[in-house]
Amino acid sequence: xxxxxxxxxxxxxxxxxxxxxxxxxxxxxxxxxxxxxxxxxxxxxxxxxxxxxxxxxxxxxxxxxxxxxxxxxxxxxxxxxxxxxxxxxxxxxxxxxxxxxxxxxxxxxxxxxxxxxxxxxxxxxxxxxxxxxxxxxxxxxxxxxxxxxxxxxxxxxxxxxxxxxxxxxxxxxxxxxxxxxxxxxxxxxxxxxxxxxxxxxxxxxxxxxxxxxxxxxxxxxxxxxxxxxxxxxxxxxxxxxxxxxxxxxxxxxxxxxxxxxxxxxxxxxxxxxxxxxxxxxxxxxxxxxxxxxxxxxxxxxxxxxxxxxxxxxxxxxxxxxxxxxxxxxxxxxxxxxxxxxxxxxxxxxxxxxxxxxxxxxxxxxxxxxxxxxxxxxxxxxxxxxxxxxxxxxxxxxxxxxxxxxxxxxxxxxxxxxxxxxxxxxxxxxxxxxxxxxxxxxxxxxxxxxxxxxxxxxxxxxxxxxxxxx
Numbered sequence: 240x241x242x243x244x245x246x247x248x249x250x251x252x253x254x255x256x257x258x259x260x261x262x263x264x265x266x267x268x269x270x271x272x273x274x275x276x277x278x279x280x281x282x283x284x285x286x287x288x289x290x291x292x293x294x295x296x297x298x299x300x301x302x303x304x305x306x307x308x309x310x311x312x313x314x315x316x317x318x319x320x321x322x323x324x325x326x327x328x329x330x331x332x333x334x335x336x337x338x339x340x341x342x343x344x345x346x347x348x349x350x351x352x353x354x355x356x357x358x359x360x361x362x363x364x365x366x367x368x369x370x371x372x373x374x375x376x377x378x379x380x381x382x383x384x385x386x387x388x389x390x391x392x393x394x395x396x397x398x399x400x401x402x403x404x405x406x407x408x409x410x411x412x413x414x415x416x417x418x419x420x421x422x423x424x425x426x427x428x429x430x431x432x433x434x435x436x437x438x439x440x441x442x443x444x445x446x447x448x449x450x451x452x453x454x455x456x457x458x459x460x461x462x463x464x465x466x467x468x469x470x471x472x473x474x475x476x477x478x479x480x481x482x483x484x485x486x487x488x489x490x491x492x493x494x495x496x497x498x499x500x501x502x503x504x505x506x507x508x509x510x511x512x513x514x515x516x517x518x519x520x521x522x523x524x525x526x527x528x529x530x531x532x533x534x535x536x537x538x539x540x541x542x543x544x545x546x547x548x549x550x551x552x553x554x555x556x557x558x559x560x561x562x563x564x565x566x567x568x569x570x571x572x573x574x575x576x577x578x579x580x581x582x583x584x585x586x587x588x589x590x591x592x593x594x595x596x597x598x599x600x601x602x603x604x605x606x607x608x609x610x611x612x613x614x615x616x617x618x619x620x621x622x623x624x625x626x627x628x629x630x631x632x633x634x635x636x637x638x639x640x641x642x643x644x645x646x647x648x649x650x651x652x653x654x655x656x657x658x659x660x661x662x663x664x665x666x667x668x669x670x671x672x673x674x675x676x677x678x679x680x681x682x683x684x685x686x687x688x689x690x691x692x693x694x695x696x697x698x699x700x701x702x703x704x705x706x707x708x
Contacts, residue, residue: 265347266439273338279447279460280335289454293336295329297453302328304449305346311381314396315353318386324349335450343446351434353393358431360394364401365420365427377403425489432490436532440464464534476572476603478707480541481548481565483509486705490530491516491553492537495705502568509552509563515540517551519562525551533706540708544569572707575601 280293291297302325310316324346331342377399378384387393401423408419437445440462447460461469472478482501485492491514503509518526518539528536528551540548550563577599584592 265344265351266437266442268340268344268443269439272439272443273340276335276340276443276447277338280450283451283454287451287454287458291454293332293450295332297450298331299328300453301331301450304452305343305446307381308445308449309347309350310353312379313381313384313386314393314400315350315357316386317353317390317393318388320349320353321386340443340446343442347437347442354431354434356390357393357397358427360397361401361427362424364398365405365424369402369405371402371406371409375399375402429487429489432530433487433532472572473601474603476575476601478541478570478572479544479567480537480570480708481509481550481567482570483708484705485515485533485537485708487533492528492531492533498570498707501570502565506563506565508561509550509565510555512555514553514555515550516553516560519549519551537706537708542567570707575603 284291284293306316306321306324324342327342334340334342387396404423405419408414408422409416412419414422444460444462444465451458451460481503482498483494483503484496484498486495487493494509494511494513494515496511497503497509515528515536517528520526526539528539540550542548544567546567547564548567550565552561552563553559554561577597579595579597581593581595584594586592
């Protein structure tokens with residue numbers, strides 16, 4: 240091969256290698272993230288109901304929580320990784336008081352590396368033929384597992400997981416082998432992409448929530464976007480958008496459902512399984528939404544009622560590009576409203592009974608009605624909160640275990656500050672939202688601190704498979 244012809248190939252190979260290396264790096268902490276971390280620790284020790292002292296013992300629990308949040312089934316980290324990180328575990332309390340959150344990035348960096356290794360293994364395994372007559376079992380309780388000693392043991396666990404996924408696709412979903420491979424290829428790819436899209440704010444949210452849960456399982460740190468979503472959507476069960484539920488699939492925002500009676504339904508063109516691939520601005524400029532986080536896609540689509548949005552849509556089963564202009568409307572999330580019914584029954588003595596059943600999918604209330612304004616934090620600092628009120632509710636898979644992400648976006652409003660907030664029962668798997676006001680018996684006043692305000696919401700970062708837009 241001529242020497243000059245060889246150089247471009249070398250350059251391409253080098254650039255490809257650089258892309259892989261850069262893509263596997265955790266997001267860099269920003270100065271505001273470091274200041275936030277330092278302030279949150281101060282607020283937790285001063286204001287959390289548990290009155291915690293963040294010391295070496297708390298640091299060890301925090302370390303364990305953080306690893307569990309990233310790798311709950313012990314599929315990714317190796318035993319040597321954990322041993323290496325644990326040498327630094329008792330220093331986490333001292334580091335965060337200085338605003339040092341480098342440990343969060345260091346561990347996440349290694350997690351991305353291990354995640355890429357398992358992803359590569361899963362892609363290879365999907366194209367192998369499994370023997371479903373073999374007598375094999377899989378341990379699904381991580382408390383009965385140690386971290387894998389080496390890559391070979393980790394790959395062996397991944398093999399069993401992929402085999403189980405393919406068995407479920409075959410027996411439960413009744414998919415043919417080719418369709419099962421296609422489905423799980425997309426899911427594994429989406430899950431891997433999701434981890435690489437985590438930004439510094441989301442990483443901080445995960446890291447600090449791992450700390451707050453050492454005091455009680457219902458406390459979480461809320462980043463700015465999560466707090467804004469909670470205040471403007473989850474507590475009021477309303478949003479302003481087009482009335483479509485979206486999911487993330489193979490890098491696309493796919494329409495999962497069109498809400499009856501809302502803007503998209505009235506227009507009639509947008510249909511389930513259509514892909515929203517971009518937004519066209521008024522000046523004709525286009526914003527590409529392919530392989531964007533679902534949270535970001537939804538924030539582009541939502542906006543104040545009465546305003547227009549131009550969606551660039553690829554209809555199901557085609558490669559066409561169509562532009563649909565829709566007018567945003569106010570949308571009520573009625574499926575989350577409280578419902579009740581009365582059912583007949585029999586008592587132990589045989590008497591007829593009427594049994595009242597109340598279904599409460601989420602806790603909500605119009606917090607703006609009394610004040611006449613949208614509740615937004617006035618300070619640009621994080622706030623800490625804890626609550627003794629808990630609830631049991633429906634559950635969903637946390638965002639770090641799914642291929643999608645909850646997206647809750649409203650029209651542009653002042654950016655709220657992060658918050659530490661207590662979450663309902665069932666820890667981070669809860670989908671309910673709860674706000675409870677201060678009770679005089681829950682806390683004594685301290686000099687320089689106002690009444691305790693507790694709130695409970697779905698935890699950070701975000702847990703649903705689909706998102707309303």
